[in-house]
Amino acid sequence: MPKRVDHAERREQLAEALLRIVADRGLEAVSLRHVGAEAGVTSGMVQHYFRSKDELMAFALEVVSERVQARAAAAMTGADSARAEVRALVISLLPLDEPRRLEGRVALAFVSYSTIRPELAAALQQNTTGMREHFAEQIRQVWTEETRLGMTPLQAATGLLALVEGLGMHLLGEHYAPEEAVSVLDAHLELLFGQSMRRSG
Amino acid sequence: MPKRVDHAERREQLAEALLRIVADRGLEAVSLRHVGAEAGVTSGMVQHYFRSKDELMAFALEVVSERVQARAAAAMTGADSARAEVRALVISLLPLDEPRRLEGRVALAFVSYSTIRPELAAALQQNTTGMREHFAEQIRQVWTEETRLGMTPLQAATGLLALVEGLGMHLLGEHYAPEEAVSVLDAHLELLFGQSMRRSG
DNA sequence: GGTGTTACGTTACGACTGCAACGTAAAAGT
DNA sequence: ACTTTTACGTTGCAGTCGTAACGTAACACC
Numbered sequence: 001m002p003k004r005v006d007h008a009e010r011r012e013q014l015a016e017a018l019l020r021i022v023a024d025r026g027l028e029a030v031s032l033r034h035v036g037a038e039a040g041v042t043s044g045m046v047q048h049y050f051r052s053k054d055e056l057m058a059f060a061l062e063v064v065s066e067r068v069q070a071r072a073a074a075a076m077t078g079a080d081s082a083r084a085e086v087r088a089l090v091i092s093l094l095p096l097d098e099p100r101r102l103e104g105r106v107a108l109a110f111v112s113y114s115t116i117r118p119e120l121a122a123a124l125q126q127n128t129t130g131m132r133e134h135f136a137e138q139i140r141q142v143w144t145e146e147t148r149l150g151m152t153p154l155q156a157a158t159g160l161l162a163l164v165e166g167l168g169m170h171l172l173g174e175h176y177a178p179e180e181a182v183s184v185l186d187a188h189l190e191l192l193f194g195q196s197m198r199r200s201g
Numbered sequence: 202m203p204k205r206v207d208h209a210e211r212r213e214q215l216a217e218a219l220l221r222i223v224a225d226r227g228l229e230a231v232s233l234r235h236v237g238a239e240a241g242v243t244s245g246m247v248q249h250y251f252r253s254k255d256e257l258m259a260f261a262l263e264v265v266s267e268r269v270q271a272r273a274a275a276a277m278t279g280a281d282s283a284r285a286e287v288r289a290l291v292i293s294l295l296p297l298d299e300p301r302r303l304e305g306r307v308a309l310a311f312v313s314y315s316t317i318r319p320e321l322a323a324a325l326q327q328n329t330t331g332m333r334e335h336f337a338e339q340i341r342q343v344w345t346e347e348t349r350l351g352m353t354p355l356q357a358a359t360g361l362l363a364l365v366e367g368l369g370m371h372l373l374g375e376h377y378a379p380e381e382a383v384s385v386l387d388a389h390l391e392l393l394f395g396q397s398m399r400r401s402g
Numbered sequence: 403g404g405t406g407t408t409a410c411g412t413t414a415c416g417a418c419t420g421c422a423a424c425g426t427a428a429a430a431g432t
Numbered sequence: 433a434c435t436t437t438t439a440c441g442t443t444g445c446a447g448t449c450g451t452a453a454c455g456t457a458a459c460a461c462c
Contacts, residue, residue: 053451170359
């Protein structure tokens with residue numbers, strides 16, 4: 001079989017195996033042998049594709065980052081209003097079902113990990129920044145001088161993203177029910193996008 | 202020296218050593234020997250006070266939880282309004298200086314950890330729930346039928362806590378400047394507590 | 403159709419891990 | 433004063449870790 005393999009594809013397969021381990025046993029369970037076993041190969045094979053464990057970890061983190069971005073891009077197509085698009089994107093970020101809970105655990109683990117290994121934080125930061133700017137753009141499109149809430153669109157976007165990720169963390173810890181998080185999110189969106197906020201003034 | 206030691210005190214010293222390790226080398230660097238070395242003792246001594254590593258970890262997590270709660274209690278005394286109290290509490294939660302960044306890293310690591318070890322999640326969940334209810338109570342005290350924003354006080358409280366923890370995560374990842382996070386937070390507090398929100402209606 | 407390269411698997415090594423067992427010295431209890 | 437308990441330190445063990453080295457079989461190429 002030599003020579004015929006797609007290098008990039010193999011690396012992604014291994015990264016996926018790693019992510020599966022992180023999702024249900026945590027970062028500390030990641031070892032070359034475990035990743036190999038999870039992928040159905042030996043640790044030597046893992047070594048063949050990654051010079052070190054650090055390189056493997058860094059690659060897996062990038063895969064996570066790309067996956068989040070891809071999910072975001074997919075979620076925001078076909079919405080008929082800025083509000084609907086933002087809501088779709090933000091809902092797609094929340095760990096509301098089991099597969100997304102797994103992904104959320106992985107993401108959280110890597111966020112914590114990159115806190116100690118700052119050289120890996122770039123990918124995650126890019127993600128946050130991109131999302132923040134995207135939200136800001138959407139908000140800018142619908143806000144007028146009258147409807148703005150005493151903050152800039154970028155501030156509103158930053159707050160929205162922080163709110164969503166905070167809700168996500170709480171959901172991963174099962175601190176309250178998913179529908180409660182969604183209701184909080186919808187109330188916030190109503191503040192940002194709804195006209196009814198001035199109904200009582 | 203035997204018999205004269207305060208068991209609880211020793212355990213806390215060891216837990217603090219562990220937390221120091223987590224803060225600057227991450228959860229994966231925690232081992233009985235490292236904890237002992239950090240505390241200036243041997244791993245055998247650590248074994249004497251904790252039957253297993255898991256027990257040590259669980260104890261350290263509880264210490265973290267108690268510390269957060271203590272900080273919260275300290276931060277909310279002496280405020281002259283509900284809004285000021287909430288702001289003081291919430292600001293004290295953000296990793297705005299280096300010591301609190303260390304604590305934040307530890308807290309984040311344990312949140313991620315407890316995601317995989319659900320039996321340890323109770324302490325953290327209690328923390329969240331307590332905070333949430335406290336915020337809700339404060340908000341309830343100042344909200345009238347007119348000023349409420351289309352959500353319940355508990356929803357507003359949940360959103361505020363999620364926002365703060367999300368901002369905290371982003372700050373740990375250095376995704377933007379601390380003062381930016383504070384400005385977002387203040388804008389949100391103005392929405393929740395300010396009367397000026399109806400100035401344009 | 404050799405030849406060289408690629409893709410693995412296998413093995414080995416030194417370091418590290420959690421944990422159990424044992425040793426010892428100091429104080430408390432009697 | 434003698435015994436028991438407590439508080440450690442030390443040692444050892446079986447297992448796992450990351451990594452380097454080596455072996456080998458299958459294809460690409462000329």
